[in-house]
Amino acid sequence: MITLKKLAKELKVSVSTVSKALRDSDEISLETIDKVKKLAKKLNYKPNKIALSLKSNRTLTIGVIIPDILNRFYSKVLDGIHDSADQYGYDVITITTKESILKEVDSLQILSSGTVDGVIIAMSEETINKNDFSHLKEFTMKETPIVMFDRVTDKINCDKVIIDDYDAIYNEVKSLKKLGRKKIAFITTINDLNVGKYRANGFRKASFDFFGKFDKNLILRISKNSDIQLVIKNFINKNKPDAIISADIVCGVISINIARSLEIEIPKELSVVGFGDKTISEYSSPKLTTIYQHGSEIGNRSVELLVDRMNAKWFGLNKNTNSYITEIIPTLTIGGNSK
Amino acid sequence: MITLKKLAKELKVSVSTVSKALRDSDEISLETIDKVKKLAKKLNYKPNKIALSLKSNRTLTIGVIIPDILNRFYSKVLDGIHDSADQYGYDVITITTKESILKEVDSLQILSSGTVDGVIIAMSEETINKNDFSHLKEFTMKETPIVMFDRVTDKINCDKVIIDDYDAIYNEVKSLKKLGRKKIAFITTINDLNVGKYRANGFRKASFDFFGKFDKNLILRISKNSDIQLVIKNFINKNKPDAIISADIVCGVISINIARSLEIEIPKELSVVGFGDKTISEYSSPKLTTIYQHGSEIGNRSVELLVDRMNAKWFGLNKNTNSYITEIIPTLTIGGNSK
């Protein structure tokens, strides 16, 4: 590794002269600057980030804690985080909890030993179920800023970024009704998550508002280990809905394909709407009507909020420490089969 | 931030006493050890990783450079990397190149300023197309070990982990023939990638070996911006294959759904095989016959190889510096529609 010391030795000057020369200090003669820079370039000198961090107490790295990197939504958010972080000059260190609260606690520990300047987190399923946020509470007591997204809780005071799950579904029911649909079903595999509940609530409320009643037979909750394809097939056969809203990212596509195999015409006899993105919608024919979650925007905004907090900390910019922002990223329904 | 210094001040002892006490040194009285540890626990003291790194010249962090985190294959590998890295006690910092050689060069720069102990990389598409590996060559000259996976090149000397793309397709043709298929088609959207070429070559060779000829009309190369669904539909109508092998992760599922919409019975009239994983195969009905890439295993092995090199560097273990390993992870075909 090339260090200032080595350059200094080679040039027979002091370390600080080299340091200053490389930063174009006007305390150093142009001649020396030139000499130093030439050698630095030749030996491909790179200032050691670790040493810089130790001095400045900033690592220019942010930590991201997510439940699962294989979940398409989270990988989209992560992608957005990467993009924005890159723009602001931050590196990203990611840890996945696999939905375990234990790993979440560990992750927070790891990140609180000075490796990152800030943290972005979506809580694990277990954390939500156990309703135990003590590790997060503890973390917010420290000086490292934290931003929560998607899986959030009122119990923790910090900036948050979420999508309007409730409204997304509510509005979907509304426009399906406008298209003349009369028997709208709701299929979910994520009812134990907050987001899943919000979406189900949106559906229930909309059913009341637009149809005057809510038929609970039209909600299909699928448990983790069941044969999704089979369950949906039976459900469609039994209930014959003319529209299906999927609360998650897979059931929409599956429903379309099942319906086709049952000789149901889409969108004539059945509209299918679900969360997803462009790639997901490609998987079915006709394409799924997709509620686009703006995963990358969520990532972008999370980084921006975090950067604001970090700047406030380092540069003492005017940022009210006691008031936190909860930002709601709207969903968008595009394309597909329901027109 | 709680430091040794603060603890020392609080307890009115010297910094080194605190340091030793925390590490159970027998130079320190049990009484003092107890006192120190109690306070450390109370204040939740965590040794500063940055300072440790500066001293030891090790960061216990590995850097990962991948073309795209939204690509399911790479996110699976990344997941495997996370798992193994975690086991070995390493953090993971990830950078995505978005298939740009420029970003790849940058990424390597970023990671070579002391932030990571080792690097795992899959090259960008642009790097491969331009055939320009100088930045990688340069990197291998430094002391930071590097492991390449999936997108690799002979030009660079380092450990590598790849899958047997050629054999995977070759064997697939073989078993489809065994099932009585006579007109096997090959659909690809990734012909400009090495892996795409290997797979196409496997198909070509197998066609010769098992059918005595190769009909190039049965290879469908789809360009980036075309309407995949439409192109495949026309292709099937025109060529009427009785089996389709998809070189990538999307065309298999799409083909099944298109075929169904054309009233083609699967698997009776048409078998469809493609790369993917369990989730992907759920997207079609009947399910896709899936060539499983073992993404996580690739990640696991990459980390293991890297850890070996890093250990060799730090602890001088017996590891031949001049001989590098190329590990081939076999594919596996599971389930689906072709029986």
Place this chain on the structure above:
DNA sequence: CTGTTAGCGCGTTCAG
């Protein structure tokens, strides 16, 4: 214009 000194947080000498 250049060099010396100090200090970021830590662990490891070496002296008391």
Place this chain on the structure above:
DNA sequence: CTGAACGCGCTAACAG
């Protein structure tokens, strides 16, 4: 048993 001194690589305040 305890503390002072040193060095990891770097910058900044202070001397010359």
